[in-house]
Amino acid sequence: MQIYTKAYISLSLFLSFSAFSQEKLQDTTRTSQLEEVVVTGQFEPQSLKKSVHNVRVITREDIKRLAANNLGDVLNQYLNISIRTSGSDGRSTVSMFGLDAQYFKILVDNVPLVSDTGLGTNIDLTQVNLDDIEQIEIIEGSMGVTHGANAVTGVLNIITKKSSKHKWEITATAQEETVSNEFAFFDKGRHIQNAKISHNFNENWFVSVGGSRNDFAGFFDDKEGKDYIKNDGKRGYSWLPKEQLVGNGLVGYTKGDFRIFYKFDYFGENVDYYNPVVIPIVNYPFPDTNFSNDRRYISNRYYHHLNSYGKLFSQLNYNVSVSHQKQNRDIEKFNYQLESQSETANNRETYQSKEVIYSTGALSNFFKDKRVDLQLGYEAVNERGFYDATAGIFKDDQQQVTDVRKRLENYDIFTAAEIRFTEKFSVRPGIRYSIQSKFEDQYASSLGLRYIFPHGIEARGSLGKSYRTPNFDELYTYFVDSNHNLQGNENLIPETSSSYELSVKKATYFDSGAQLSNNLAVTYMDVDDRISMVLTQVTPMQSYKYMNIDKYKMWNISSTHQFAYKNWNAKVGLALVGISQKIDLAALNLTSDDKFLYSLQVNSNLSYNVPKWNTLFSIYYKFNGKQQQFISSTDTAGNAEFILSELESYGWMDASIRKSFFKNQFEVTVGARNLLDVTSVQLTQGTTGVHVAGSDLLLGYGRSYFLKLTYNLNFN
Template sequence: MKLKITFLTIVLFCQIAAAQQKDSIATQEKLSEVVVTGQLEPQSIKKSVFNVRVISKENIKQLAANNLADVLNQYLNITVTSDGNDGRSKVSMFGLDSQYFKILIDNIPLVSDTGMGTNVDLTQVNLDDVERIEIIEGSMGVTHGANAVTGILNIITKKGGGYKWQISAAVQEETVGDEFAFFDKGRHIQSAKIGHNFNENWFVNIGGNRNAMAGFYNNRKGKDYDKLDGLRGYTQLPKEQLVGNAIIGYQKDDFRIFYKFDYFGENVHFYSPILIPQDNYPFPETYYANDKRYITNRFYNHLNANGKMFSKLKYNASVSYQKQERDQEKFNYQIETHEEFDNNRETYQSKEVFYSTGTLSNFFNNDKIDFQLGYEVTNENGFFDATVGTFKDDQQQLTDIRKRLENYDVFSVAEIGLSEKFSIRPGLRFSFQSFFENQYASSLGLRYLFSKGLEVRASLGKSYRTPNFDELYTYFVDSNHNMQGNPDLIPETSTSYELSFKRACTFDSGAQIANNLAVTYLDVNDRIDMVLIQAVPTLVYKYVNINKYKMWNISTTEQYTYKNWNVMVGAGLVGISRKQDLAALNVTSDDKFLYSLRVNSSISYNITKWNTLLAVFYKYNGQQQQYVAGTGTDGKTAFFLNEIKPFSWMDASIRKAFFKNQFEVTVGARNLFDVTNLQSIQNGGGGDTTGGAHGSGSSGAMLGYGRSYFLKLSYNLNFN
């Protein structure tokens, strides 16, 4: 703890020192720092009442990132968790999982298996046409509705360009750990884009991407291995992703309209380690296996129009239709002939969503007052069959489940400039729910600009999270298990507070410094968890609104730019309090705050003479602790402290441009410290009775496949 306090003292001293510079320091406001997320209209990041973090296109290029997981691995307050079996990655912020964090594309929440903008697989979000990524931490329920509890991430895509023709293509080859071959090992990515401005009004962009990950063998032997030793298959499953997108737009004067279409397809292949012999007497035995693949198809449509009406009112309206289907294809694979037979494909999960949102603003002819009215309509139709799990309907009958969830929301936001320096922004949303009780969200934001460029922001937000499909309808009962959903669940409610200090300045030497210090507090009530509700004669678990969650976080980011150098250092200390209750056993966990330290940094240097950029990214994830339920040596159920050991993650790249920046070569490495597993240690506990603990000792969860290397070749041609 002494080390943590010393580190934060140094950071705070840097903040105070920067705030005391002489009048020769001038604040900087760059055109590239225009943001749109949570704003009444696009405006500079300095004028935003929210503390918006921006991940630029340049940051994405330095990481040679192909999907969202590659980028967010380096973000300070976000943890990316990966499933070692199929490579799916989810986001966790402030210790709460992806159900509480909303991901949007051009302000439209992205459909996922069980959510709308939540539970998104980060590896399924391609970044080829991304202009920048904007992140706001804290409750954003007023402007973005349900489940925006810990924050939102908005991907801003590229629309049009400054040239008549824009053509680009890229090829990326990457190892998976130390495994690589051009066809059956490693990661292989190809992409191409073309953009055309027909005239000053019309533009069109078309692109495509293929990302093939051949699986992580580790100690496994692949799909054609024919020995009865359980080594057939892969440690991490192979998968192939195909992405296609197109956008067409028109703009004239104050009117803009665009239509965007995205297609995403993914095949994930599972090869069973169990071989089944075939009797071919008098010939030697042959083998086959019961294999399967998971097939995802997602279609995304977005029509947006914005402009002015009655020469004054500003409007912005979007309509989106999205559909995602997940199929499972079961088949037998003949090892000797490498052929499939008895294929059977069924859709086991699907979701169709109609979504629309719109705003009206600029009601007053007054630069100091603005007012926005908005609406949001969400209509989700979801289907899950018994392949996903067993479900009960409203009549408590075991069946496949098809449910329609709807909400119709109205919200209003005002932005009032009480003076040139002081702005206030209140907001309110009311949500008419088809399945749950009607909900509301509220917010209040304050911004004050002090002298010498110091910006202070404060915000208060109340939001809510609606229960997901599993929490409502799961019913898994056999001789060893009894786990039930609960259709009587109510939405969770949350309150967040944030206070931030920001300053950007320039010295006479040309050096630039930007400082951002933020303190956040989050309180979640009626938190849903699966708890033990009956102990005798059998153990029965059910999802219940029973737990509480509190979090506070202090984080700082320091950005230094001087000549060809760009250095960023960030640190965050997170304290989390979870109150967990086993109702049937009258056992409650300790709710004291448990702390974790996070540090991230990046450094880049531009060698102008060689047109080469060197970049290194580092993140330290400190020890994480949580109470989990288990049985002690006395046979009684209790909560024991579980610890996840700290680990570090480092990426590095070198990018060189040729032929007047038309051709770029990027080489680099991910996970330089070769992290593969998270070590988890439980202090106390003997046997498992609640499903949450398995006694004292240590265990490991797969985080990744270790150190990997990549080479990316990019070609860009722009001309009029």
């Protein structure tokens, strides 16, 4: 493993520095029209080259090549990102730099998306619709100044489409996909339909409406489905069936420097759980009559966003957003009668809800001198959450309760300046102060540097301090009985983090028309007062509690290389991450080893366009190296100890072929996901490599195939 790691790093560094020393350049003005425009973390939209931040852009074309069903399918192929899936509820969440989804913030048009346990964090990636996306922007590292709490490992901003080149744009799509080797048009596989209509009334008014349905019929595997009548544990599904419905609409008005839009999104999801236990009805007049106690989880999310952008006093730029979001999760319990295939005794109740009123705004362009710019901004969050005993058992003011209702608020102000000493050298300092209703007031700070060296070499550096606030479960969980003792902690304090990044990028344009882009980045991060669920006592019963005890350090070196020539486009990247985590169990007089543990990721993709056939061939591959961490456990004598847990390496490959007909009005895409047929990855514990039964990490349901048909009608 060490040999391969050294070889990958050596090759990457060779490619990087070879490119950085390359001098055979064409006039870079030829590429000015191809400059990607980014908005995340900027004072106003600007070209990627001028951004002080190192922004990674995923275009609409990238998403189309993958024929992705949700955000998880897209991110699964990118460096420094790991996707965690669950067959029991179908959720997918993101992990970056070894830290979970609570440290990574997901936004839609700069507004954080509400989730079960937070705002912008712990987002279920399967619940993020891709039909309305213009592009995705990712910034790694601390973004606490511009995006507030929990933007520790980075932010992902989804930019939705708000304009059209044509007076009318009508798009309709149907997609059929197998689930492993299972498929039928109604009760097996995945079935997706969506439609969108956009209209420019005139040069000022724009309207769009759309909707989609994603029906996942579940994965049977070795199970027999909901109508299986034997009581042998085979009833139900290995991956639960679920249906998702999405509706959205946008109204926008633009005139000169003034822009305003209102956007609405609805998301609905039903997840069905079918109990493997079959119960006979005793003394029923008919023989062989059976039922089961089943349940259904129902989610509804409503998203409203009003944004206005323009000028004040003919100079100042303002950008203000106001958002209202509400998400409810209901549980519906019922008896499923197997012979008649009918439901009885249905009882539905809300067990979890989150409602957020959010607003953010900024002023910029204070000076006529374009070498200096200043941004003043605010963020206001009013978050109200409700959980009842179905979601868990909670403790409020040290008292065990069946439900908890809490309101969390924060009111932030932030400022940043961008100083362009020359066309080549820019500096961007910033600071944020956050007034918290639950915790002590917090602050974040950052400093960004950008310098353009000769031959078009772009260098960027950044350092930042950020914070993460404890979530609902960490504060209020209380699960204590004769066999369990797991408690939250209302005295938790926010975690604090520091991150440092240095990146170098160069694009080379050859006389032959070939283009080469190279990017090398080094990142270091440490997190203090990290919250973990820790073992606090061994006897008479193992007890766990959330506490601020960990210290987390991470360093990462990553490099990407992209080559384009005529109809070929190739990309390869690698990332090596080292993680050190110190866990101090003072109550048990035990401290973990804090040595760095390393993991390697390699990704690549290759595409070839055949203009004569209007056909594009694409293939994606990502290798995820072995991951290790120390965890608390007990030995055979019942004494507390730390053991090394290892998750084995695995690879993930997707491929597709897309062909256009009738002047691009009709598209057909066929392809396969998870060509390597990965389902789960072995998890071992201890230096002896003992496999822990039932603890494998579930990643997918195996190889699947899809067919996607898209119809585009554009006219003026």
